Amino acid sequence: MLSLSARIRTDIERRIVSGEWQAGHRIPFEHELTAQYACSRMTVNKALSALASTGLIVRRRKAGSFVAPQPGEQALMEIQDFAEEAARRGLPYHHQILRRQVEKLDTLRARAWNLKRACTVLHVECLHFIDAIPMAYEDRIIVIPMAPGVLDETFAQTPPGTWLLRSVPWTEAEHVLYARSADAALAALLAIPEAAACLVLERRTWYLGKMVTDVRISYPGERHRLVGRFSRTANAT
Amino acid sequence: MLSLSARIRTDIERRIVSGEWQAGHRIPFEHELTAQYACSRMTVNKALSALASTGLIVRRRKAGSFVAPQPGEQALMEIQDFAEEAARRGLPYHHQILRRQVEKLDTLRARAWNLKRACTVLHVECLHFIDAIPMAYEDRIIVIPMAPGVLDETFAQTPPGTWLLRSVPWTEAEHVLYARSADAALAALLAIPEAAACLVLERRTWYLGKMVTDVRISYPGERHRLVGRFSRTANAT
């Protein structure tokens, strides 16, 4: 049993994550929702304030409330976009697609990718360069039905991670971080000595409980650091 | 200019992080705060609800509102307590203090520890064992004035990270993660081959803008993984 304000909030949330209301879409005014749900303005305000505090919407006096432009990742989630990172540092970025093919995963191989069932996926490998130096090797599968349009995308212009962030909604994610020594193949790709230490980030993303993508990104240990910031001060009002 | 409900919230927040109100302390009832701040109950309720949603307090009908037992870390912050991790996995834990000495850091050495000024600190090195296998090497400095009582603590019973978590409040933290190859000394301590890949976590913690502690924890890459989970669904009501 949800409270009315919680129901209003989840109703709006669902429309946003489903893509029905895209970034920039204007949410009904408080007085409209008041009429729609037959409740007082305070109840609506509580729902919208909660959404604003999570960053899902932004509110402007006189203008209204709008779906926030960025799906708004948090902390360590932000590290994904290499092009953006390079731009911040004023360095040129490019990427290179090493593989892009549809694969049928049998049960065994599916399990290796943390999928429960056999499945048809798009398998992509990609190298990321910042200032012409290889900064990361990305090995990724994308569950095709979860990413409509992915088969029309070559990733020539936009690397797969960036494309997915822009095109596919997600609700849950998991990161796993560990260090390993580069094998010969990885060392060659990243132009580092064999057995050099690498930082490996595995990221799995779901939408409403269904796997969207599973990616393993390997960074040369000496060239990359992941940074996360935390604050315990509440971020309201 | 803070709103009244925000002021009530930060007033209570400050008493909690300062230690004036310890875990389990009962916060004044809503009607008491209503009288104290000469405002309506809704205003007080908004402040307390916000604190409850961040996990800083817990609220129980008929009983009242209480400072939450755990200071409530988030996501990757939780990885710090080895004893707890070992207990979850049903394995024995112990630690070994390799160094514990007061040091005067000159400006140069202070900068190496990310401190801006010369400073007197407690320097601690510690090895963590799970199931008798070395799981991490910890190299830490503690800014003595920020951790009252630290000079009376030998860390024989409680490792420094756990002691700090329990004894010293913090408001901001930063994590930096990277991979490196173990040098001879680290390899010997962790009982791994020289040049094996290690995951290094640097964590800096501040209280109201002043550095509390700076720690570098090195994990054998093959023996440890850091996991973080994220969800975009709001976690209220």
Next chain:
DNA sequence: TAGTGGTCTAGACCACCGC
């Protein structure tokens, strides 16, 4: 300037739960 969100009031009813 008019309309929006930001905040607050002084009530109200209810569910829950410790006594």
Next chain:
DNA sequence: CGGTGGTCTAGACCACTAG
């Protein structure tokens, strides 16, 4: 049982800002 928090109402005044 009585007191607490959970939620909601039907107003109100104000600050901000887009048009």
